[in-house]
Amino acid sequence: MRAAVFDSTAANASRHWLSIEEVSRPELQPGHILVKVVACGVCRTDLHIVEGDLPPIQERIIPGHQIVGEVVGGASTDLPLGARVGVSWIGGVDGECWYCRHAMENLCDRPQFTGYSVNGGYAEYASVRADFAYPLAPAMKPTQAAPLLCAGIIGFRSLRVAGVEHGERVGLYGFGSSASLAIRVLRAWNCEVYVVTRGASHRKDAEAHGATWVGDENSTPPVPLDRAITFAPSGKVVVSALSHLRKGGVVAINAIHLDQMPSFDYDKLLWGERQLRSVANMTRQDARDFLALAHELNLRQTVTEFPLAEANRALEAVKHETASGSTVLVP
């Protein structure tokens, strides 16, 4: 099969992070299903993997953790042949560590990460754990379903971690794939949404999606915020979000990697029971709850498609925020 492979030992000259290769189709293992990939979303985490911000776990890996596929092997009554399924970043947990036993499988001590510790969906086929594949409604277009699987689910988890309640004032810092899905949930919950983002096209998108107020990275929302979610991989943005909170407010950091965390004034910014929280991975319950909500809200995402052979260009588009909405590879 054809796949885009990241080799962590190869020098990545001229931004060719991935090489397009013919590799053998994955063998079906017990407890797994084989899926034919129909679409695979591109996430900023993929960029962190190929740029070495996240340390390599495997020497060679096929990235991609927003997989929409069709079951072609290992079928069961729950996941019959031809069924449409989605696969996300958490590709498996051990089920027995302290975190798994306390409903925090997102923090599992021995997790599998799709497209990072095990091969992902930048390929024609992928082998995935059957108990981490989510049935998708056949009516949903595969390219539109793909970004829901990480950007959507983890964005939704961020709202939970931030403790967002209906009708609150919520700040979104950065307006890429994840934020543009989260705002739809926030609007459905009658929240006022304040968007701070650097790209002019992203500010336009935010307005189109019903943001109450939109500003660039140097501006301050006109009201103190109840909650804020930061999406940019920048510690400076986190501190800025913290400075816009009311007392008792929460900043949830939706980023697997931050450039660095600048020092800040505790007395002014964190005192008053303000909270700073990271958002790590997701549970299967987050996935099921968000996918059901996305179906109910009829979420339709703007998508920029790239063929698998242009995986490097797709990563460039995520890096430079040039694509509108979400970026998706089609094999």
Ligand SMILES: [Zn+2]
């Ligand atoms: Zn565990």
Ligand SMILES: [Zn+2]
């Ligand atoms: Zn992701």
